[in-house]
Amino acid sequence: MSQITEQIYQSDIGDVLENSLNGIRPGPAECLRLLESDDVYLMGLVSGHLTKKQFGKKASFVNNIILNYTNVCITDCKFCAFYRSPGAEDSYTLTLDQIESRVKSAWELFKIRQVLIQGGHNPNLKIEYYEDAFKMIREKFPLVGVHGLSTSEIDMIARVEKSSTKEILSRLKDAGLQSIPGAGAEILVDSVKDIISPKKISSDDWIRIMDEAHSLGIPASATMMYGHVENNQNIVDHFFKIVKLQEKTKGFMAFIPWNFEPDNTLMQKEGIVENGSGGVQLLKMIAISRLVFDGLIPHIQSSWLTNGVGMAQLALQYGADDFGGTLIGEEVVSCTGARSTELTGKVIIDAIHQIGYQVEERDNFYNPVSLL
Ligand code: SF4
Numbered sequence: 001m002s003q004i005t006e007q008i009y010q011s012d013i014g015d016v017l018e019n020s021l022n023g024i025r026p027g028p029a030e031c032l033r034l035l036e037s038d039d040v041y042l043m044g045l046v047s048g049h050l051t052k053k054q055f056g057k058k059a060s061f062v063n064n065i066i067l068n069y070t071n072v073c074i075t076d077c078k079f080c081a082f083y084r085s086p087g088a089e090d091s092y093t094l095t096l097d098q099i100e101s102r103v104k105s106a107w108e109l110f111k112i113r114q115v116l117i118q119g120g121h122n123p124n125l126k127i128e129y130y131e132d133a134f135k136m137i138r139e140k141f142p143l144v145g146v147h148g149l150s151t152s153e154i155d156m157i158a159r160v161e162k163s164s165t166k167e168i169l170s171r172l173k174d175a176g177l178q179s180i181p182g183a184g185a186e187i188l189v190d191s192v193k194d195i196i197s198p199k200k201i202s203s204d205d206w207i208r209i210m211d212e213a214h215s216l217g218i219p220a221s222a223t224m225m226y227g228h229v230e231n232n233q234n235i236v237d238h239f240f241k242i243v244k245l246q247e248k249t250k251g252f253m254a255f256i257p258w259n260f261e262p263d264n265t266l267m268q269k270e271g272i273v274e275n276g277s278g279g280v281q282l283l284k285m286i287a288i289s290r291l292v293f294d295g296l297i298p299h300i301q302s303s304w305l306t307n308g309v310g311m312a313q314l315a316l317q318y319g320a321d322d323f324g325g326t327l328i329g330e331e332v333v334s335c336t337g338a339r340s341t342e343l344t345g346k347v348i349i350d351a352i353h354q355i356g357y358q359v360e361e362r363d364n365f366y367n368p369v370s371l372l
Contacts, residue, residue, distance in 0.1 A: 008046070013037045017046045020291050028236050031292055035232040040284045047290035047319030051300070055321045060299075060360040060368075061348045064114035064147075064325035065106045069094045069133070073120025075152070077197040078272070079186075079228060081264035083120045093122060099133050100140065106328060107141050110345060113363045114325060117148030118183060121156040127168060130157065131175035138176035145364025146176050150184035151209035152201045166212045173218055178364055180213055182223035182256060188241045189234040196228055196267065207245055214251025219365070222252045222297070226285060227259040227277030228267060239292050246296050253366055254299035254322060257285040261306050279311050283318045290319030299366060309351045316355060322366075323348050 008014050016030040026034060034043060070093040073083035084091040094102075106112045115137060134146050149157075149172070151165075158165045169177075186196060188203040201209075210220055222242045226235060246252050259277050262268040282303060289300050301322045302315035312323055326345055345361070349372055352359045359372040 008042055011037070011039045011042050013039055013042070016291075017042060020046050020050065020294065023295070025294055025296070026291055028240050031236045031239055031288065032232055034288050034291065035235055035284075040280055040287065043287035043291065044283060044318040047287040048317050050294050051290055051316075051319050051321050056358075057356060058358040058360055058371075059316050059321055059323055059352045060362040060366065061323035061345070061352070062114050062325045062362050062364065063110050063112045063345050064116055065102065065110075065112055065328040066116045066118065066325075067094065067099060067102060067148075068119050069099065069117060070119040070122045070125065072122040072124065074123055075121045075197065075199045077200060078266040078270070079196050079225070079260055079262075080266075086122070086124065093125070096129075096132055096136060100136055103137055103141055103144065107144060110326065110328065112144055112326075112328075113361075113369060114145045114147050116181060116325060116327070117146065118150060118181060119153065121153060123156070123160060125157070125160065127157050127161050127163075127171060130172060130177075134172065134176035143363075145178050147179045147181060147364050148177060150181055151206045151213075152184035154180070154209055155201045155205060165209050166216070169209070169213050169216055169218060173216055177218065179253070180210075180218060180220045182221040182252075185223050185238070186225045187228075187230045187234050188238045189230070192228075192230050192234050195272070203241065207241060210251065211245060211249060214245075214249035219251050219253050221254040221256055221301070222246075223256045223258065224285070224289075225258055225260050227281065228262075228273050239288075243292065243296065246293075252297045254301050255289050255293055255297045256301040256303060256324070257282075257289050258303040259285075259306055276306070279307060279314070282307055282311055283314060286315045286318045286320050304348075309347065313351055313355050316352070316357065322362075323352060 008017050013033055016026050071082055071084045072086050072091045137146055154165050154168055158168045185206050190203050213220055224238050261276055262273045267273045299322045300320045301324045302312040302320035304312035349359045361369040363369055
């Protein structure tokens with residue numbers, strides 16, 4: 001028996017890790033034990049092994065921009081440093097021409113393959129605003145995928161239009177929406193949401209809108225924002241709500257755990273959370289995500305946006321297979337002063353090569369564009 005295998009067997013989570021090596025995913029009780037364990041290194045050994053078995057020494061990324069099309073928002077989440085109330089002096093909403101010019105420059109400069117479109121809950125924007133933007137992007141830049149609008153933005157449009165979220169999703173798909181990001185989930189437990197984002201949609205609504213999107217053939221990513229007021233049981237509940245939906249729809253392409261950045265947020269001002277949760281917790285979350293979703297959700301994304309490139313390199317050893325996007329133009333996390341908010345493809349490619357991995361540039365649907 002090797003030293004490492006011996007360490008795994010001697011660990012109090014050894015049985016869970018052994019099951020993972022044999023293709024048996026942890027259930028809720030085992031997931032709670034992983035969250036309560038300090039054996040992050042052993043979790044990483046197993047999750048890294050499962051990832052390499054599937055992807056080899058290769059990591060993907062997408063050349064993309066974020067269009068934070070408006071900072072006007074009426075939802076006042078306590079963890080958000082980005083939003084402005086309607087009418088605020090420094091509020092903004094991009095025009096269709098501004099959107100076109102940003103996508104055009106990004107296409108010409110970086111040959112982007114995805115526009116990630118996210119913004120505030122702006123009650124002044126009708127559905128035509130989104131339809132016009134999506135149609136323009138798809139017609140003028142056919143190789144650029146439209147990955148946009150969190151479930152809570154879709155809910156906002158439905159309320160503005162006095163329509164159902166399914167109808168809104170269907171119209172947006174016809175206009176060119178190809179996939180939706182997982183934002184707005186935070187932690188899918190209402191007692192947590194009641195503290196950090198009381199005006200946002202409930203957990204059940206997030207699941208319902210994702211279910212509707214998947215049933216219309218719109219795939220999505222799922223996310224988890226941890227490191228604030230949640231406890232381990234809340235995280236377990238979050239994971240397994242997503243497991244349940246994925247077993248039904250197979251609509252999630254990727255899972256992205258990312259840590260809450262408290263700087264400049266109301267939660268920090270009110271003393272609810274003082275500091276971020278740090279790198280070890282990130283690696284633990286990446287490792288557990290791979291173990292929980294192994295064989296169920298294909299991709300686990302490293303979270304360079306809030307943790308920087310060095311941590312993202314480590315995350316690739318702990319279960320992530322995708323570096324995410326270049327995220328040119330990101331404005332939401334930048335408002336918290338988080339360390340790294342804009343990368344170009346070259347920095348990501350160099351970072352992946354530094355750890356001896358091949359780089360796969362991918363498109364919006366995780367199809368390979370080139371191998372570098
Ligand atoms: S996180 Fe989104 S919904 Fe919440 S306040 Fe910020 S912009 Fe608005």
